[in-house]
Amino acid sequence: MSDSMIKKGPWKAEEDEVLRKHVKKCGPRDWSSIRSKGLLQRTGKSCRLRWVNKLRPNLKKLVHLFILQYCFQLSSLFFVLIICWVAKFLFGVKFSAEEERTVIELQEQFGNKWATIATYLPGRTDNDVKNFWSSRQKKLARIMRTSVPQPSKPQKSNNREPPALQKLPSVEGPKLSSLAEERSLSMSQYCPSSYMNNPDTINMVQWPELVNSTSLPFEPDLLQPEFIPNEKRTCFGSQITLPFPQIPLQADFGHPLESQILPMKLEESDFLDFFGQLSASDIGDVQVPLVPASWSGPEKSSEIITMKREIDVPLTPDSFIDDFPMDMFDHIDPLPSPFNW
DNA sequence: AACCCCAACAACCGCCATCAT
């Protein structure tokens, strides 16, 4: 088969199906045989990449596909539209704060060994990690360009790396001389998890003070000034102000560092009930059973938190979706191929 | 409405290691 017969570019659904059948039959190997048998006009490498990055089971992005699949099976266009609206915030599959910390820590440890780092992140591929890191580096570089005033004369320095791109602090974490400085850094970004999980560290940064110091309706993200409310922003020319994560004030979730992420543990039945009973009038005031991952209290199953504004929980799409059990949609029949619609 | 910028993602390319012949 000549090179001109090799197909490139985006994969089609039927190609994916052929690839799935091959893996189901032969396992994730013999990639080159797919082309030699005439099953696909793709190279073995391309097939392998497609499988590893998109079709392999237990990828996080598949969970979202399952949700859409479930929506379509309800055969209600109105319902589908509603869920698509909700899912709009779910399909990004952004890295959670915990995943970000893990990547930052492991990158410091392993360097750009994305495949190695990915093994520490269930459901993530090396490509995911690589893309995340690349985006982060670009973001940091852009912020540093706009936030650091350019000296009139170039300063002598052996280190040509911009400050934000230098190595992250070690386990000891940054030395902060004042509360103002503490507020100016996001712990979730700069501190390795070993540092974050150190009880002494938690005491050091005076969490009660931080609770009232700022309000951020989002999961703490990497340097993302666009997420900082205008009134909380500080001129980048003088200081980068990164808000600390907001801690739930009206619900004691135990460990503050865990509660900031607010993982939602949705039992399968809860999830189905939730969407199954959803109506248009519910959209503005949806009640969802929320149970933090770390919570072992007796009220676990009965706790209801209203997702409106009665409680200022920094609920995020990621925290909503990341803790879905991967097999929660296993009982649903496979969605027919779009070509069969 | 058109344009631009940017983030996120998907896919390709090149290099290298491993293995079979």
Add this chain to the structure above:
DNA sequence: GATGATGGCGGTTGTTGGGGT
């Protein structure tokens, strides 16, 4: 041991969609 095929991995580029102007 040499060589080619294959697969793994990291770097890079292209595409797309959202948001701002």
